[in-house]
Amino acid sequence: MIPQETIDKILNMTRIEEVIGDFVPLRKTGANYKGCCPFHDEKTPSFVVSPAKGLFKCFGCGKAGNVITFLKEKEKLSYAEAIKYLGNKYHVEVVETELTPEEKEKRDVRESLQIVNKFAAEWFEKTLWESEEGKSVGLAYFMERGFTEEVLRKFRIGYCLQENNAFTNAAEGNGYKLEYLQRVGLTSVSENGKTDKFQGRVIFPVTSLSGNVVGFGGRVVTPANEQVAGGAKYVNSPNSEIYDKSFVLYGLSLAKNEIVKKDECILVEGFTDVLSLYQSGIQNVVASLGTALVQGQINLIKRFTKNIVVMFDGDAAGIKAAIRVIDNCLENDMNVRVVLLPDSADSDTFTQQHSSQEIADYIDEHKTDFLTFRIRLAEHECANDPIKRAQFINAITETLAKIPNLITRSVFIQECSKLLDIDVQALKNQMAINMDNSLR
Ligand SMILES: [Zn+2]
Structure with a gap:
């Protein structure tokens, strides 16, 4: 709970033109400000902000409201998140009150786990770009496949050394508790000692809607590593206090604005599918990571759009998965369309062999409604x-x-x-x- 007096104080200090000005270049015209609307595509400004009334209005698409509405719509924040955002901007401390001791402890644990993941993501990232092994195994893998530094940095791709517990040692050395490392699934402990769960793998950090790292996916990329890393090609973080897979979509924190803009969300199967489409300029893309798109994930997408395009591999497994996703989407009143990739290609190779315009055209030409697809x-x-x-x-x-x-x-x-x-x-x-x- 944020106390009402804090809310009042923050809203009193808030100047709508300053807040919106952080997102949209505004020009003063008389008593008002004008700019290009961030909610629809336009070249001639029809988006007006009135400091006197504390309101904005777009005469193009009709979006209007106060500063809270703006933050809710533009950044998809809740009311409380919007207040905290403004508190941060205007340097007003937001102290939430009336937490019970249990609530407080739960919050403290969540925060600690969050901090552990943040450290891990940074460590993995640094290892990919700076260590010999990171560069020769991890980075080489992505570079061979044509991924750019820009996209790898954007998605904060990392690498975990093959060495048994290099990461865990580093984390403990930096004061992170073993208990928390275990709780988020970064370290396992047995009679043989501590082991890095992601050793010898490239790392894809999974983030929440607001961009916090809540979990990781790890993938072995060389046959040699496969033996060292215990065989399993993929390792994923388990569910934890901060990670519930049924409420997370890979890439959504980066894709949300583009999803709103295009009023469409493209769903692909895996990590690298998201990266390669994003790199080709198609950025309204997310992955459900091995699940058939469950209720919680559908609700997430629905916050931004009702239109979903399922873009899966054209093989038998891809088709089966697409059918399950379609049914789940239909039940939730979503408009669902399907694009199958050419049978032989997985989406990595497909996107790399074609320009973004060709991919966009392919999607447009091949997206079919679910009925035509099934028939x-x-x-x-x-x-x-x-x-x-x-x-x-x-x-x-x-x-x-x-x-x-x-x-x-x-x-x-x-x-x-x-x-x-x-x-x-x-x-x-x-x-x-x-x-x-x-x-x-
Ligand atoms: Zn507009």
Whole structure:
């Protein structure tokens, strides 16, 4: 809880033109200020800030409000976060009150874990760029694949030495508690001693929406390392007090502004998919990291857009994953489209062999609605087999039934009826039967 007097003090000191001026170049015109709207694309300024009224308004897209609205919309902050942001800007200390001892302890632990991760991210980063092994193994891997220094720095890519516990020693040497290192999954302890969980791997830090490092993904990039590092190609941080995988999307803190601007979010499968699309200039991109996009992650995306494009590999695993994502998105009233990459290519190679314009064109030309996507797949599989065809139509009615919006559902039922040449009523009847069965 932030005390009301602190809030009042901060809001009294706040000057809307100064706050917005940090994000948008403003020019004084009479009593007001004018600039190009940060919420829609424009070349002629129609975004007006009135210091006297403490309000902003865009005459292009209609966005309007006070300084809190601005921070909520532009930076996606909550009310409390916006107040803290302003407190920071105007040097007013925000002391939250009335925490119980349990709440306080929980907060202290979370803060400690946060600090441990921050140290680890910095250490891994430094190791990638400055150590011999980091450069010859980690950096060489990314450079061979055409990643630029700029994108590697942006995503804070790192490297953990092969040596058994070089990182843990460094962390303990800097005063970080072993208990916390274990709690976030950076160190494991056995009778053989302490081991760096990410040893011999390149590191992808996973951040929260506000950009704090909450976990890590590690990947072995040379066969030699694979043996040293205990075989597993991938190591990921476990869930902890600061990391819940079902509420995190890789890359979202960097992508959020672009998602809002384009009113669309591109979902890819893995770390390097995000990096390579981002590098090619397509920056409204996130990855769900091995899950099928669960509720918490969908809610995150929904804060920024209702439109999602699922861009997965065109192999069997990619298609299966895409179908699960589609169903989850439909249930949540999202507009979902699918782009499959050319069968042979994974997205790394695909994005590196094409310019950003070509990739953007490919996405535009190949993104299909979920129904067309499913039907095209089925045409492949069912060809002239009536039993398979019937099974497929049943499966589609199950998917259609997941669409909560009745009008959207009805539009897709009609479309489905046309595409499959099946009576609308038959589809509706089957959906009713499915519904009955599921209630039983
Ligand atoms: Zn606007």
